[in-house]
Structure formats: C-alpha cells, structure tokens
Amino acid sequence: AMGNIGQNVELPQYTEGLYDARELAMSRMQAEAxxxxAEGIVGVRLRAHGHRWGGHTTEFFAIGTAVRPLRADHHIPTPQLVLPLTDG
Incomplete structure (x- = not known):
C-alpha cells in the first residue's frame, strides 16, 4: 500500500459503482420511454454531477426525448448517428 503513495491508482469498487449508476440512470430513462x-429515444445526454457535500458522491442524469408516432399511419424514420471528427 505504501508503494502507491502519490500515484494514480484505480479503485475498482468505485469504478464499478460509477458504471452501475450510469446503467441504472439509462435503464430508468428507457423504462419511462x-x-x-415510445419507439425510441433521441437526443440522449448522460450527465454526471458531483456534489460538494459528498466528496465521493456522483449523481447521473440520463436525459432524452421519447419518440412515438402521432397516428397509426405515421412512420418514424430510423435516426442516423453522425459523429463529427473535427471541431468544425
């Protein structure tokens, strides 16, 4: 343990907890949709917010827009994912 002083060391339980909390936030968003x-969720944003009152407390927000047809004959096109490779 003393050999790790001053070094960046991953805390596996903390990392696993963050992953679990993120998955829970996304699962709740999906359940609401x-x-x-809804036929899907678009414009999804996943935000992590740390609290001053808890040094190791992180709150996850999964925010998106549920999409559903307006009427029986309405067709929702499949969204195309576009990730720009430049800042422009």
Missing part, C-alpha cells in the same frame, strides 16, 4: 409506448 417504454411506459409512454
């Missing part, structure tokens, strides 16, 4: 009979 399913309850609305």
């Amino acid at each position: 399913e309850a609305l009979h």
